[in-house]
Amino acid sequence: MSDVHVLIVDDEEALVRSLSYALRGEGMRISTANSGEAALQQALDDIDIVLLDLGLPGIDGMATLDGLRQRSPQLPVIMISAHGDTRAAVQAVKSGASDYLTKPFELDDLLATISNTLAMDAPETAVAGLQGHSAAMSALHAAVQRIARSSATRILLLGESGTGKTLVAQALHTHSARAASAFIEVNCAALPEQLIEAELFGSEKGAYTGAHQKRAGLVSQANGGTLFLDEIGELPLSLQAKLLHFLENGSYRAVGASQASNADVRVVAATNRDLADDVRLGRFREDLFYRLNVITLDIPALRERGDDLLLLAQYFAQRQAVEEGVSAIQFLPDCVAALRRHRWPGNVRELKNLVERLTILSPGQGISAAMLPAQLQAQAAEPAGVIGDQLERAERDLVTDALSRSAGHKGLAAQLLGISRHALKRRLQRLGIER
The missing domain is CATH 3.40.50.2300 (Response regulator)
Structure with missing residues (x-):
């Protein structure tokens, strides 16, 4: 030091x-x-x-x-x-x-x-809370720094659920010239369809039942800063045209307003869905997709990040110990082996939740494989080679079956598997499957 x-x-x-x-x-x-x-x-x-x-x-x-x-x-x-x-x-x-x-x-x-x-x-190893030394994360950190400082105002984040898309969006804001202004987050899947327009663009008094006063929308609140639209794939078709209009020229109209307003906002959208497939199936507007798909960042899954897993586990252990006012848990060798074998379908969020649970139940203790949840214990009981072979065979079978059922169409196969098209491409490369 x-x-x-x-x-x-x-x-x-x-x-x-x-x-x-x-x-x-x-x-x-x-x-x-x-x-x-x-x-x-x-x-x-x-x-x-x-x-x-x-x-x-x-x-x-x-x-x-x-x-x-x-x-x-x-x-x-x-x-x-x-x-x-x-x-x-x-x-x-x-x-x-x-x-x-x-x-x-x-x-x-x-x-x-x-x-x-x-x-x-340290900024070279973490961007706004994103931890990792792996090649995938190093590339992501560098891309975030470049894009944050750029003039780009429409950015699309892709990645599985729990990979940290919100943290990336916050980092894009924090490291930009807009950092002094607001960072506004809205989950497009969490709001009732009839309220999303008013939530985004605001409303005039009396515009709808229950609108007892004029209300500023999130776009107005984010003026000069960043608007993060999480789960953009869940945005109703009825609102997609209005969002597209705003993305094109910064102009929008509050619900019930007679005049348009303008806002200078960097829009960062995120999804774990394959928007190209949603376009083909009529669930997402093609023109909105291409307007968003100018600058794209693909957030890697936790299982693709190598030794970042242990670094993250120790990071969360330290933070959770402070939160609880206790000593941090330690990960014993057999526990580390079990963590490495797990596939982490919930990604970083799943790991964080596990560390929180272990800290509350076993504060300050050394965590062995026997103290992990049953699913991770079962994996730890088998030799790493056996588990790895079984998982790879199972994954290969699932992927090839999905490709067969979709007649080789990768977008449909990804939808059947419940993953993004980008995630499927990475799996095909890793498994050596040519189609």
Whole structure:
């Protein structure tokens, strides 16, 4: 951790001197501030990480944390709390701090926390919470950075459910020139069909039953920023034409309005469906598909990301431990082997949920394969080679059967399998199936 620049914000002079001496001994550069006001006056561009005391004179640690996040949203902050303030420290983590330490703490604990925090928050290994060193994720990180800084205002994200499309959308916003404006998310599958238009474009008073006052839509709220349309494939056909009109020229009309309005919005849409197939089947407008399908990002499934699996599991374990106010769980070798054999149909979301469950049931413990859910235990009981062969044979049979039933039409075969056309293409390549 040599040349890491640490900002220590604490009014205890003795502690600041002690920490400064110890961290300089590890090759770090040190800056200090004895109050929140002094910390916020410092130039943060060259700071890599902040150690922030909760109990400060003047504005307290929580208010200072808010100020730091406003000035530098990606700057990692470790909260330092006095004994008995653990609940407040946990609340600080929920408000954006990376981690916390309770006084008194050992130097080794501090160094480990700094190291883990920098590893989790380093921009070269993570974009807005996306963890991974695999080739697939490295390519994704690079693409996100390029697209975020570009002038592109219509972007389509493809990938299986649970792969992190929302995180990618947030990263595209955070790293763009629009970051200071709003990021507005709407799930197109979660709203009743009769309310989606008013939700997106707003409504005038009396426009429909229950419209007792004028209402601003999400497009208006996202003006200057980013509108994330998740599950775009579920958008009703009746609204697709109006969305297309807005995408073409930024013009829209609120429900019941007599005049059109305009908004400058970057639209990021996401789906786990094969929109090209939906177009062929008449479920999605062809002109809207081609308007969206200009800049496309394909988010890799967890099973395609190699050693990212263990990195993510450890990341979630650390975060969940902070959330629960307990020690982090550890993954024993047989558990790691079982995790690697699992196919993760729910992707990153499934892994996160598993770690949350294990942390709540077995806080601070070493997790063995026997402590995993029954499905993962059953896989762990068989030799890796046997399980791998069985899974590959089963997958090959499913894919070839779907291709046969669809007369070799890949879009139809993907629909039968419940995956995207892009995911099917990757499987065909991996299984060596030529059609």
